[in-house]
Amino acid sequence: MANNNSTERNCNQCDCDVANRVLMTGNEAVARGVYEAGVHFAAAYPGTPSTEIMENVATYADVHAQWSPNEKVALEFAIGCAVAGARAFASMKHVGLNVAADPLMTVSYSGATAGLVVVTADEPGMHSSQNEQDNRNYARMAKIPMLEPSNSQECKDYVKYAYEIFDQFGAPVLIRMTTRVCHSKSIVQLGTREQVPLATYVKNVQKFVTVPANARKLRVALEDRMDALKNYSNTTQLNRIEDNGARVGVIASGMCYNYAKELFGDTVNYLKVGFSYPLPSKLIGQFCQYLDKVYVIEENDEFIEEAVRVIGYSNVCYGKYQPSGERYLPPYGEMTVDVLRKVIYNVQLAQDMDIDSSLIVARPPTLCAGCPHRGFFYTVGKRPNTVIAGDIGCYTLGFTPPYNATDFNNCMGASVSAGAGMQQVFDKIGKGKRVVSVIGDSTFFHSGMTSLLEVVYNKSNNIVVILDNRITGMTGHQENPGTGYTLQGQSTKIADIESIVRALGVDNVRTVNPNDLAQVNNALDWAYAIKDQPTVIITKYPCALKRLTQLDKNQFSGAFTTKCHVNTEKCVGCKLCLKSGCPAISVVNKKARIDALSCVGCTVCKQICRIDAIE
Amino acid sequence: MTKNILLVGVGGQGTILASKLLTLGLMQSGVDVKMSEIHGMSQRGGSVVSHIRYSDDKVYSSVVEKGSADILVAFEKMEALRYLDYLRKGAKVVVNDYEIPSMPIYSGLVEYPKGIIECLQRNADVVVIKANDEASTLGNAKAMNMVMLGTIIKLMNLEHIDWDSIIEQNVKPAYVQLNKQALARGMQLAE
Numbered sequence: 120m121a122n123n124n125s126t127e128r129n130c131n132q133c134d135c136d137v138a139n140r141v142l143m144t145g146n147e148a149v150a151r152g153v154y155e156a157g158v159h160f161a162a163a164y165p166g167t168p169s170t171e172i173m174e175n176v177a178t179y180a181d182v183h184a185q186w187s188p189n190e191k192v193a194l195e196f197a198i199g200c201a202v203a204g205a206r207a208f209a210s211m212k213h214v215g216l217n218v219a220a221d222p223l224m225t226v227s228y229s230g231a232t233a234g235l236v237v238v239t240a241d242e243p244g245m246h247s248s249q250n251e252q253d254n255r256n257y258a259r260m261a262k263i264p265m266l267e268p269s270n271s272q273e274c275k276d277y278v279k280y281a282y283e284i285f286d287q288f289g290a291p292v293l294i295r296m297t298t299r300v301c302h303s304k305s306i307v308q309l310g311t312r313e314q315v316p317l318a319t320y321v322k323n324v325q326k327f328v329t330v331p332a333n334a335r336k337l338r339v340a341l342e343d344r345m346d347a348l349k350n351y352s353n354t355t356q357l358n359r360i361e362d363n364g365a366r367v368g369v370i371a372s373g374m375c376y377n378y379a380k381e382l383f384g385d386t387v388n389y390l391k392v393g394f395s396y397p398l399p400s401k402l403i404g405q406f407c408q409y410l411d412k413v414y415v416i417e418e419n420d421e422f423i424e425e426a427v428r429v430i431g432y433s434n435v436c437y438g439k440y441q442p443s444g445e446r447y448l449p450p451y452g453e454m455t456v457d458v459l460r461k462v463i464y465n466v467q468l469a470q471d472m473d474i475d476s477s478l479i480v481a482r483p484p485t486l487c488a489g490c491p492h493r494g495f496f497y498t499v500g501k502r503p504n505t506v507i508a509g510d511i512g513c514y515t516l517g518f519t520p521p522y523n524a525t526d527f528n529n530c531m532g533a534s535v536s537a538g539a540g541m542q543q544v545f546d547k548i549g550k551g552k553r554v555v556s557v558i559g560d561s562t563f564f565h566s567g568m569t570s571l572l573e574v575v576y577n578k579s580n581n582i583v584v585i586l587d588n589r590i591t592g593m594t595g596h597q598e599n600p601g602t603g604y605t606l607q608g609q610s611t612k613i614a615d616i617e618s619i620v621r622a623l624g625v626d627n628v629r630t631v632n633p634n635d636l637a638q639v640n641n642a643l644d645w646a647y648a649i650k651d652q653p654t655v656i657i658t659k660y661p662c663a664l665k666r667l668t669q670l671d672k673n674q675f676s677g678a679f680t681t682k683c684h685v686n687t688e689k690c691v692g693c694k695l696c697l698k699s700g701c702p703a704i705s706v707v708n709k710k711a712r713i714d715a716l717s718c719v720g721c722t723v724c725k726q727i728c729r730i731d732a733i734e
Numbered sequence: 735m736t737k738n739i740l741l742v743g744v745g746g747q748g749t750i751l752a753s754k755l756l757t758l759g760l761m762q763s764g765v766d767v768k769m770s771e772i773h774g775m776s777q778r779g780g781s782v783v784s785h786i787r788y789s790d791d792k793v794y795s796s797v798v799e800k801g802s803a804d805i806l807v808a809f810e811k812m813e814a815l816r817y818l819d820y821l822r823k824g825a826k827v828v829v830n831d832y833e834i835p836s837m838p839i840y841s842g843l844v845e846y847p848k849g850i851i852e853c854l855q856r857n858a859d860v861v862v863i864k865a866n867d868e869a870s871t872l873g874n875a876k877a878m879n880m881v882m883l884g885t886i887i888k889l890m891n892l893e894h895i896d897w898d899s900i901i902e903q904n905v906k907p908a909y910v911q912l913n914k915q916a917l918a919r920g921m922q923l924a925e
Contacts, residue, residue: 140761142757142758142761142767142769246772270768270796298772299770299796299797302770302771302772303768303769303770303796303797304757304767304768304769304770304796305767305768305769305793305796306761306766306767374795374796376794377794377795377796378794378795378797380794380795381794381795381799453797455795455797455799456795456797456799457799457800457801460799467800467801468799468800468801468802468822469800469801469819469820470801470819470821470823470857472818472819472857473853473856473857474815474818474853474857475849475853477847478812478815478847478849478850478853479812479815479816479847480812480836480838480839480844480846480847481836481837481838482744482779482780482781482812482813482816482836482837483780483836483837484779484780485779485837485840487779519837520837520841520843521841694842697840697841697842698841700837700840700841701840702779702835702837702840704840705835705839705840706842
């Protein structure tokens, strides 16, 4: 078990079993819930803030846990497990559910033989994401029940409830978390694992083959299921009223319930919504009917608020917008206590401070010392008449100074396919502008392969660069099909990127060491010279933070074993080495200095220095 | 009464371990406790913040409200200033007198700002600790986070908790002795 920090003292709060009380993040608690619910199979693709869910599921030997190449594959694997008779689970970040939306919409119709639960981790405030979509809308679109836990205990409990809901209604269940629920720690009471035998698979084409004739019947049954779920929503303990005898009420879900409790305490009534699709319409009506004012507090869309207005309590409802069209609570960002207090009471606790803002220099994320992406971006950023289509990973930072390289990004794989579209337009304009599409190894496996097929099939000629750093980097070092290991540590077949690229029909392929600037430059010269065919350059060198496997040590012998230092007698303080953007280099007293603790000897700065002052 | 602690620093400084130990100690003392940290990209060197809230009653939000921190503990000087608006009026700032440049400074655009401690002092009750030097004297600058944790324990009156056993249970055996010493040193410095 991952986090066995149990206490042996008395609990001040209640009579709970103190020996089994532990502190867990929401993600760790979901994983614990998966274990306790007797789940047999679980799959995910890493994505902040959901990543640690599957990392923690993997620590329970009774559960098969895996990284899949992408979220669609992860969900489809889980669906297969559930159809075949095992309780199954899949987790992903909010944009990951876009990738997995296709199977989600139809598994709602077919259901499964054994329980199927999916977690989506949304990102109000966009701490590490490209958009702020509200995935509660997916539950509505797929017509599946949805739960929203508000703390770690609920994260664990709701996973178990979700499997009970599946058993009762035959519906896959979506659990919506948010960053603060995922990454906050609170106290959890541990339980034991329910022993759930594998169910017997029975062939049932009316249920599992969703041809139109079958799907139409399933569609009708879906509405009956929705009716039953609406009743359940009104009666389940997951939706509960706290009556404090007030004339003002709050309806809130997820972390927003906690923010509201902090702000209002016992001065208002609460309707805490834990089962948020289908919404408990009758309960909402019962809650609102004697109130003068109802605040609806939720993150991202006005999902609950709309229902309150439709049910007929628009006149007392205060949410993200007013019927007049004016805004009230912000429609974006987190609904933290600061935000609520400012809007509702027009009060800020923060004091006015006498601070000279020039004393606070930004601290943006940067490529680490020794990052193998550095040599590539340093080189490509200097190419004239070039547009760089980036992708999702650490290398998204290629747009930042001093590289100022990347022009565009959207979602996983788009560097290659959107790059193909861009290149075709520039070709039509005819001024020789070249598109360089930049994608990482894990992202290439996720969605880049079909995009590269597009490049080949439709005769585009954008230059595709696959930055293969031998790991899924940005989410904190997860295995992927190229690394040779599975999540639970088994060695497995290595997907060879160069072979895949050739099999997709690219004839012009080169693999280079990105820390060798001359090699990178030569490869780019070679690719720019090929104007009528696709080219692929693979830069292959491990992430500087990766714990190297024996395979890596054999393949990249001597990696990260040396250090660079500045010969201060030679250094003239020209600051050219700072153009590498390496956080190990600074200029002190007009001489470059390399921090020996962080330098890993990639030698990119040494190659940039024109007077050989770096050794 | 809920107490609010904000720990800020730079990725790699050990703020997360310090807040983990602090949170575990609080839980073992029987209070309700919540902790929130934002960690996204795995790169080194970003700004890191941990929110810790505890109370004899129930704690709901895991996020410290701006203007309500009972103590702001900065493992790096500039970070103290960045999060100063979280501080409650009259509350203390503990700042490690240590500079870690950020990218605009590395790349030569600006210099590391001067006068940060003076600016902090104009706005709050400031305790300045040279935690890296203190930890170096004890044998390893990395134990700086335990020196800082020691100051929090002292200033928040949490000495009654058995911190030595928390360290023993959660730190690699080779570092237990050093971390205990660093914690004790931090408590001394806060006096």
